[in-house]
Amino acid sequence: MTSTRSIGKFEYKKPGSLRTTLRILSNKGADARILAGGTDLIPQIKQGQISPSLVLDVKNVPELNRLDWNEDRGLRIGAAVPLSKLLTFVAISERYSILAQACSVIGSMQIRNRGTIGGNICNAAPSADSAPALLCLGARAIVASKNGNRKINLDDFFMAPGKTSIGADELLVEIEVPTPPAHSAGCYMRHTTREEMDIAVAGVASFLTIAPRSKKLKEVRIALGAVAPTPLRVHGAEALLIGKSVTERIIEEVAEEAAEEAKPISDIRASAEYRRELVKVLTRRTLWKSCEMLGIEIQR
Amino acid sequence: MKLKINGREYEIVSGPGTTLLDVLRYELRLTGTKEGCGTGSCGSCTVLVDGKAINSCLVIVGEVEGKEITTIEGLSRQGKLHPLQQAFINEGAVQCGFCTPGILLTAKAFLDSNSHPTESQIRQAIAGNLCRCTGYDKIVRAIMSVADS
Numbered sequence: 001m002t003s004t005r006s007i008g009k010f011e012y013k014k015p016g017s018l019r020t021t022l023r024i025l026s027n028k029g030a031d032a033r034i035l036a037g038g039t040d041l042i043p044q045i046k047q048g049q050i051s052p053s054l055v056l057d058v059k060n061v062p063e064l065n066r067l068d069w070n071e072d073r074g075l076r077i078g079a080a081v082p083l084s085k086l087l088t089f090v091a092i093s094e095r096y097s098i099l100a101q102a103c104s105v106i107g108s109m110q111i112r113n114r115g116t117i118g119g120n121i122c123n124a125a126p127s128a129d130s131a132p133a134l135l136c137l138g139a140r141a142i143v144a145s146k147n148g149n150r151k152i153n154l155d156d157f158f159m160a161p162g163k164t165s166i167g168a169d170e171l172l173v174e175i176e177v178p179t180p181p182a183h184s185a186g187c188y189m190r191h192t193t194r195e196e197m198d199i200a201v202a203g204v205a206s207f208l209t210i211a212p213r214s215k216k217l218k219e220v221r222i223a224l225g226a227v228a229p230t231p232l233r234v235h236g237a238e239a240l241l242i243g244k245s246v247t248e249r250i251i252e253e254v255a256e257e258a259a260e261e262a263k264p265i266s267d268i269r270a271s272a273e274y275r276r277e278l279v280k281v282l283t284r285r286t287l288w289k290s291c292e293m294l295g296i297e298i299q300r
Numbered sequence: 301m302k303l304k305i306n307g308r309e310y311e312i313v314s315g316p317g318t319t320l321l322d323v324l325r326y327e328l329r330l331t332g333t334k335e336g337c338g339t340g341s342c343g344s345c346t347v348l349v350d351g352k353a354i355n356s357c358l359v360i361v362g363e364v365e366g367k368e369i370t371t372i373e374g375l376s377r378q379g380k381l382h383p384l385q386q387a388f389i390n391e392g393a394v395q396c397g398f399c400t401p402g403i404l405l406t407a408k409a410f411l412d413s414n415s416h417p418t419e420s421q422i423r424q425a426i427a428g429n430l431c432r433c434t435g436y437d438k439i440v441r442a443i444m445s446v447a448d449s
Contacts, residue, residue, distance in 0.1 A: 007360065010317055
C-alpha cells in the first residue's frame with residue numbers, strides 16, 4: 001500500500017463535545033478552520049486560498065446537530081446539520097417555505113448531503129442562497145466561546161466577502177429562526193445561467209406581513225444576494241411599502257429603489273448594470289408572488 | 301485508520317487529511333471512482349457514505365472513519381450486476397463511460413429514497429453529475445426503467 005498526500009499541512013481534530021471544541025478554539029482559534037460539510041472549506045484548502053494549521057471537524061458535537069421547532073422559540077438549526085436533512089424536516093416545508101426554497105437550490109444532491117446552512121452563512125459569500133431568506137425571516141446566529149454565548153442578529157453578521165462578525169475563538173452553534181407571524185408569506189428568486197449547479201448572478205427574497213382586515217402591509221422585508229459585498233436588506237425599499245396597500249405602481253417604485261440600493265460589481269458572471277436590472281426584475285417578481293401567496297389583489 | 305468500504309474493512313496508511321477519492325484510487329487502487337473537476341462540481345467521484353451520495357473529492361478520510369462507504373466496485377453482488385447497471389447496458393446509456401460510476405451511485409441513492417420518481421425528479425437528482433458526452437436522455441431512460449420495474 002502506498003500512502004497518498006494530505007491536501008494540506010494541518011492537524012485534524014474531531015472533538016466530541018462543545019466544551020472541548022471551545023477550549024481548542026480559545027487556544028488555537030486564529031490558526032484553525034472549522035469543518036462541517038467541507039463543500040467550501042476543502043476546495044479552499046486544495047486551491048491554496050487558505051492554509052490552516054488545524055482543521056476542526058465539528059460534526060460530532062451534539063449541540064451542532066440539533067434540529068427542532070416549537071411555536072414560541074421557532075426553528076433551531078444546528079450549525080452542522082446537512083442541508084438535505086434540513087429540507088426533509090417537516091416544520092421547514094410547513095412554515096418556512098422561503099427558506100426551503102432557498103436551500104433547495106444550493107449545489108447538487110451530493111453537495112446538499114454534506115453542506116450546511118451554518119457553513120453557507122459562515123463562508124459569507126455575497127451569493128449565499130440561504131442568506132436573503134434568513135435575513136427576511138429575522139434569523140439570529142447563536143455563537144459560543146469559552147466565555148459564554150451571544151446572539152448575533154443576521155443583519156449584523158456579514159462584514160465583507162468571506163468575513164463574518166464571529167471571532168476567532170468563537171463557534172457558530174446554531175441558527176435561530178423565529179416562527180413567521182400569521183398572515184405572512186414570501187419567496188426567494190435568483191437568476192443563474194444554468195438551471196442547476198450554478199451560483200446566483202443575483203438573488204432577491206421578499207417577505208410580507210399584512211393586516212388581515214385592511215390588507216395593508218404591516219411588515220416588509222426585502223433582502224438581496226450577489227449584488228453587494230455582503231447579502232443585504234434594502235431598508236429604503238422596504239419602507240416604501242409599510243402601511244400601504246399594494247399597487248402596481250408601488251411595486252415598480254420599490255423595485256427601482258431596491259436596484260438603487262444594490263452595490264453590484266462587474267465580474268465573469270455579469271456586469272454591474274445587468275445585476276442592477278436583475279434586482280429590479282426579481283424584486284418585482286418576488287413581490288407579485290408574495291402577494292399571490294397571501295391572496296391579496298394588486299391594485300392597478 | 302480503518303475504513304469500511306463495500307462491506308470490507310481496510311487498514312489505511314494515508315493521513316486523515318487525504319481526500320477519500322485519493323485514498324480510494326491511489327492507496328487502495330479502487331479506480332472505478334473517477335476524478336473530474338476535484339471541486340465538487342462534476343460528480344465523477346460520487347460514492348455513497350451511509351447510503352448518501354457525496355463527492356469523494358470534497359471529503360477527507362478523517363471524516364468518514366467508521367462510516368459505511370460504497371464505491372462502484374461494491375454495487376454488483378456476487379458477480380451479479382445491480383439492476384441499474386443492467387439497465388445502463390440495456391439502454392446503451394454509456395458513451396465514454398467516465399461519468400458512469402458516479403451517475404450509477406447517485407441514481408442508486410436517489411431511487412433508495414424515492415422509488416417512483418418523475419422524469420424531472422430524476423433529472424434534478426443527477427444535476428450534480430456532468431456527462432461531457434451529453435448522453436443524458438439514455439441515462440434518464442435507464443434510471444426510469446428501473447424506477448418503473
